[in-house]
Amino acid sequence: MTIASTEISADHQLFREKVADVHKGYEDLKTEIGKVVIGQQAVVDLMIISMFTSSHSLLMGVPGLAKTLLVHTLADATSLDFTRVQFTPDMMPSDLIGTEILQEDRATGQRAFKFVNGPLFTNLLLADEINRTTPKTQAALLQSMQERQVSAAGTTYKLEPPFLVFATQNPIEQEGTYPLPEAQLDRFLFRIDVTYPKQDEEIRMVMNTTSREESTVLPVYTRERLLEHQALVRAIPASETVVKYAVSLVRSTRPHGEGANPFASENIRWGAGPRASQSLILAGKARALLDGRYAVEKEDIVALAQPILVHRIMPTFQAEAEGITSAKIIQHCLDTVRI
Incomplete structure (x- = not known):
């Protein structure tokens, strides 16, 4: 060796x-x-x-x-x-x-x-x-x-x-x-x-x-230990495939844009921005790390999509009147985006 x-x-x-x-x-x-x-x-x-x-x-x-x-x-x-x-x-x-x-x-x-x-x-x-x-x-x-x-x-x-x-x-x-x-x-x-x-x-x-x-x-974390672990989150790798999936999911929420989901385009006024893509990957890294894993997986992105995207998209007035919520739109995007 x-x-x-x-x-x-x-x-x-x-x-x-x-x-x-x-x-x-x-x-x-x-x-x-x-x-x-x-x-x-x-x-x-x-x-x-x-x-x-x-x-x-x-x-x-x-x-x-x-x-x-x-x-x-x-x-x-x-x-x-x-x-x-x-x-x-x-x-x-x-x-x-x-x-x-x-x-x-x-x-x-x-x-x-x-x-x-x-x-x-x-x-x-x-x-x-x-x-x-x-x-x-x-x-x-x-x-x-x-x-x-x-x-x-x-x-x-x-x-x-x-x-x-x-x-x-x-x-x-x-x-x-x-x-x-x-x-x-x-x-x-x-x-x-x-x-x-x-x-x-x-x-x-x-x-x-x-x-x-x-x-x-009882306190189980010191400030110093927390800062060290926050820095470690960013060291967790995310493959290009996982990043591509996260970006595709976010882009599917943008009405009438490239990669837009037709159902989303019909029912939302605006979709999530690039910060949502960053958030999906960063939070996915933290979820993997807390679970004791060494890399982000697609399942991490799927599990975190709702709480990350739900406040970043705005349904149309017509969609709201018909009971089509942000959560339903996000779920539709999750069901249709493929990598």
């Missing part, structure tokens, strides 16, 4: 050990979250994938489905700084970013402005009822989500990694809300639909939350 082949073998062994460490960390995370959150495994998996890809996600569901608890528990299990912000119509960008205050040095009597960080300066931000605040405040959040930095009084402030936004939106309450702009929706990796628990899960939930015993979530 040559020296070069020995080095390659050692690199492969190190990579396998790192993949195994990520898989163990994933299982530990699920165990700790499961102490508090009963069921909702599909939701938990998507949230963990979002975290490992350093991406933001939008949680949709009626009140009382533990959306806030889910995010808070994830923060507890990862030792991340957590901040919850309740968005309201009178909220200003400074309430989110921070503001300058005038301070006086008692020793010298000199006065100077000092910037005081707002709740945006955290690792894990829960933006509760994000669609209740004005477009001006939403724009301030958009900058932080896109650029991982904020601007105030002519100065730019970097947000320390990891910086993740999990936003909630109530789908049944439309009064007094401001629709999220398409540019902001596109910044969310997933739209995660949080549904009602199953009967046995709800029984366990009620028993756990009405007893004297309180479950304690």
Whole structure:
């Protein structure tokens, strides 16, 4: 065996050990979250994938489905700084970013402005009822989500990694809300639909939350370990065949374009952009890595297509009237795209 082949073998062994460490960390995370959150495994998996890809996600569901608890528990299990912000119509960008205050040095009597960080300066931000605040405040959040930095009084402030936004939106309450702009929706990796628990899960939930015993979530991830594993996600290979499938799937949602699906062209106003293709591959890499695998497969793309594409395509008014949803259009594309 040559020296070069020995080095390659050692690199492969190190990579396998790192993949195994990520898989163990994933299982530990699920165990700790499961102490508090009963069921909702599909939701938990998507949230963990979002975290490992350093991406933001939008949680949709009626009140009382533990959306806030889910995010808070994830923060507890990862030792991340957590901040919850309740968005309201009178909220200003400074309430989110921070503001300058005038301070006086008692020793010298000199006065100077000092910037005081707002709740945006955290690792894990829960933006509760994000669609209740004005477009001006939403724009301030958009900058932080896109650029991982904020601007105030002519100065730019970097947000320390990891910086993740999990936003909630109530789908049944439309009064007094401001629709999220398409540019902001596109910044969310997933739209995660949080549904009602199953009967046995709800029984366990009620028993756990009405007893004297309180479950304690132990941190199983440090910030440094999480950043290391986030970097490892991008090292997972994706074959040209898998990338071609992801791109073809996204392009099939674009009406009247090359590779467009006829059913999609008939029923949507616009389809998903290139960021959706990137998201499918990146999230697919994270899903494979968390599962202990060394490459992305087509099944990863299929499994993640709905939460990645559902908020990136817009059905026509006629389609909505006929009950043709984004989910149905995406499923039709999944059934017809071939590689």
